[in-house]
Amino acid sequence: DTGVSQNPRHKITKRGQNVTFRCDPISEHNRLYWYRQTLGQGPEFLTYFQNEAQLEKSRLLSDRFSAERPKGSFSTLEIQRTEQGDSAMYLCASSLSSDYSPLHFGNGTRLTVT
């Protein structure tokens, strides 16, 4: 068990380009989450999956954002037509299905939109 893995660690892109991030959760965890963190703030919830089903999406997740978890294992987060306001740390986490299982976070992907 190597923990939650996220790739890439850093991404610099020009405004208007599309970007995709990948998250590999802890293998026995069937819940997977995406959070976003900006400077000086705590992480903010974006969306989560139970196996391959996307069960909840935040209002923060505009229609330019899409997340998938096609086989209930790894997940991707795509941002289309990036804007400077999308610059942030994107964090992935996973947990067991129990409601009181703590989330285990990856080291994040830092996105910079120029």
Place this chain on the structure above:
Amino acid sequence: DQQVKQNSPSLSVQEGRISILNCDYTNSMFDYFLWYKKYPAEGPTFLISISSIKDKNEDGRFTVFLNKSAKHLSLHIVPSQPGDSAVYFCAASGRIQGAQKLVFGQGTRLTINP
């Protein structure tokens, strides 16, 4: 609307002494509370949690206290060690919002001085 607040952006403590980090929340439907520690360039690491049916949970040098009537929780670290220097986030969730949708505070930067 900041539902989870950490009013101290920073705290400095001498090595060997007790560190006390505080967190307030406004939503009475929260029933699960967690503390995370974050080092630079890493994701948040789970430290300790407490459910609303308890008022104290202890794990080694870390103890979390919950005062439901005051909507306040605190993290005590004793004795404090240099490796405890990090940003600490409190987080909360509840069955109404979705038990796994954590709401984070803004974080408190703890510095342990030798």
